[in-house]
Amino acid sequence: MSTRNSVWSPPWLTTTGFLDEVLRKHHFRYSSNLDLYLLPGDTPHNMAVRTVARASREFQDVGLSVAADPRIMLPPPIPTPDGVPVRQALPGQSLTALTGELHELRRSADVADVLEQILNEHHGVVGDLEEFIDTAAAWCDRLGTANGRELGQHLRTIAHHIAFLGDQLVTAQLDLAVMPDVTPDDAPPLSEVPLLTRHEIPSVTHTARSRAALASSPNRPAAQSTSPDEAARSPTPSPSPRRTR
Template structure:
């Protein structure tokens, strides 16, 4: 077996121009595929670059699509893991920006569930999406709040109305997060484990969306009495979300910087 030390194509991050692609030689096929995926060759840098202003997620999808085409043609591809790190979210002046990190995609976490057998391990995975710093639940709430602020910035009646509607949706997401915290706590105290002869999770039919499973009062009480590893019991923010929906303020803008 011959090991190829130098890849045919390498993707990485340029500090000033974003995602870049470098090729091992000037084969026309490499140029053709990269141009097909909107990369353009820079004579000055001798690398391929995406157009200025390409959104981060669009760049990731482009790299994934080009990589798949190269690999299907039998070529080797290398990618710097740092291209997965998203850019920081803009913040007001004198407010420190939140540190960016790759986080874990929900698809990866769902796949991880298929490999677990202990309830406590499932609780840990659930904690990933509830994390105060990079959890997808709080990220979703922040995204919706920011979309609401964008609508309100239009300064039109329709914009304010849609902004209020989006903020209401954000409150529902916050409530969902609190309910998931309760489920996480309940899993954390369960000593149960999946039997060795249990069928694979992929073969277990998912319940119909209209089927509501009854939760016992004992389970509710135990989860309510426990403190969350992600949201301490004495957190004012948690207490606010556990109560009635917060009053709507059409002129408010998101100030969360996490």
């Protein structure tokens, strides 16, 4: 299957009322010329992916096997003005997949590597979210109305908050990268550790930051020893700018 012309074509398809009913319910239409079921050619990429996923789930729920072309997860490139290089879409993992990956990790440095994937300047989800909101703000500006301009400004304020969030996550990622800690073998599975409500989550203490700054890691060899008092007096360097948007 592809998202633009999503396809089902087993030889018994046209004789099976259930499959025909499901596909038509999800807006597939049978092409007698191709002997295939297709989605309309103007179906947006994301909608096509969701449609294929919903139809596949219905088939799987009744015990049928479904195969899909993995290329359906690769979205089309984002339109750009003339003279501006097109940023090609890259296949990536969803936040759900990355969250699931955390359950298998034991080393702090490995968690930092996963966090780096959502902070990547070119295709990380934080930067993509910031760009999405900026684009939505530009869409509002095109309305040419006072309400549109006001909403566009509000969206840009939200984008600034996302940028600030990204900076805070970079700091956390750097702290994780230098921590040598490893989850003990007898630690409970992450799925069994209760998540605190947000107002109960304690802030990171200065002692914890100092310990992380002093620790060695596979990514950064141990330097000459520094006393905790000296570390406490040393200002924490702010992360360098990482956005070019």
